Amino acid sequence: MIAKAPITMPQVSVLMPFKNTSAYLQECLSSIAEQNFDAWELIAVDDHSSDTSLAILTEWAARDSRIRVYPNRGSGIIPALRTAYAQSCGRLITRMDSDDRMAQGRLLEMASRLEASGSGHIALGLVAYFSDRGISDGYARYERWLNNLTLQGSNFKEIYKECVIPSPCWMVHRRDLDACGAFEPERYPEDYDLCFRFYAKGLTCLPSSSLLHHWRDYDERTSRTSEHYAQNYFLNLKLDYFLKLDRDTSRPLVLWGAGYKGKHLARQLVDKGIHFHWLCDNPKKIGKKIYGRALSHFEVLKEMKAPQSLVTVANEVSQEEIRRFLAVGCQIPEKDAFFFC
Missing domain, CATH: 3.40.50.720 (NAD(P)-binding Rossmann-like Domain)
Incomplete structure (x- = not known):
């Protein structure tokens, strides 16, 4: 059995918009519930799902008081993130995609490193793409490039090349996120925009050699289908x-x-x-x-x-x-x- 961190650690708010990801939610939620860290809350925001996603989240929330579900106050991922953030109360903030999986130990490692380093830092982790059909050469290159930067904590060194902060695998102090404008700007791609705002505020990326996030690729991913990611x-x-x-x-x-x-x-x-x-x-x-x-x-x-x-x-x-x-x-x-x- 994996020892769990004491609940006295700083509370982490996990912000998770979701829309029509019922096929992956059980796996995603299990990966959060099985973390070796108890002091988390999951703020899940339904972006007008038309499948059984809301029912799945509602069922999980009924079993675990740390999970709370809200309707999106607007439409799209930025309003959903604003809704989630407004309902959160943790001192440390992280994101999660509802079709992905957290690696075991992710929340504990990120929270511990942020607590030791103090404000002004971003906790990161290595990521691994996975797919039922295999990963394309383009995604494999992006994964290697991104992980090589994270190993050194030199992510901002190549910020103009691609998004250097993996959108579902970062954690920051609430005060730093507020100082960067949180999710207020109405600009897409929202993850890259936030990355630039972290850079502008001079936050320091903490290097990591731990695989902390499994990133799913499939045809219906928002980054593949939405015009906002053209x-x-x-x-x-x-x-x-x-x-x-x-x-x-x-x-x-x-x-x-x-x-x-x-x-x-x-x-x-x-x-x-x-x-x-x-x-x-x-x-x-x-x-x-x-x-x-x-x-x-x-x-x-x-x-x-x-x-x-x-x-x-x-x-x-x-x-x-x-x-x-x-x-x-x-x-x-x-x-x-x-x-x-």
Whole structure:
């Protein structure tokens, strides 16, 4: 038998919106109930389910007073998170997805590390995707990349590449979540937006080598079906936070790449009236104008004084070539060059 942590540990509020996940809820709820940590409450918010999800949660709540179920005050995950947070009372806050599984020991490890470290920190854990049909190469790469960052606690180092905080596997002090604006901003993708707000407030990621969350992938996942998680939403979010948090307007701004991402960011910069230099290595595009901006060969970077680069080139081999080229000019990734993919 696994020893359980004393109930005197700080109470943890687990926020869990749910919608039509009846096929996975029993497994999800069992993984929470079997934690070796008793001082938790689960605030489950029904986002207008049309299956038996609400009945399942209601039945669990009748057996365990730590589980409370509420209707969503609005529609969608952001209003559901606001509803859950308003009903929570724990000093430590974490999220859970209703189709996933917590690893045994997750709540104890995260709460213990946050208690030892104090406010100003984010507790994280390694994640593992699972699926009945197997995991795609893209998700496998994302899992490896994300876990490598978490092992070092260096998650914010590559924040402009992808979301560096796994949405269902973080824990923070309530005071820090409040300082970051909690779930008030109406901006999607909401997990990435919150990640940027953690970064802006200077929170420190606590490294972890423990697998703490099992992340389910399937066709009906919200991140696969909702327009709020389309690529343009991510690109707009990255650009807005870069301009707010890391842009030095005294330095030339350089955009690398003229594929979909490069063109999308170029369009945004043009619309915002922001001057930039547009670089690529495609002979068919060099010298041509797109959105009224001419593309130049990347060698012109050598003529610029202390430029800031936004790199949208997705090919990993090309990215390494760009990193080597930038290194010659003593440009440091995540300081002088920001990789957007």
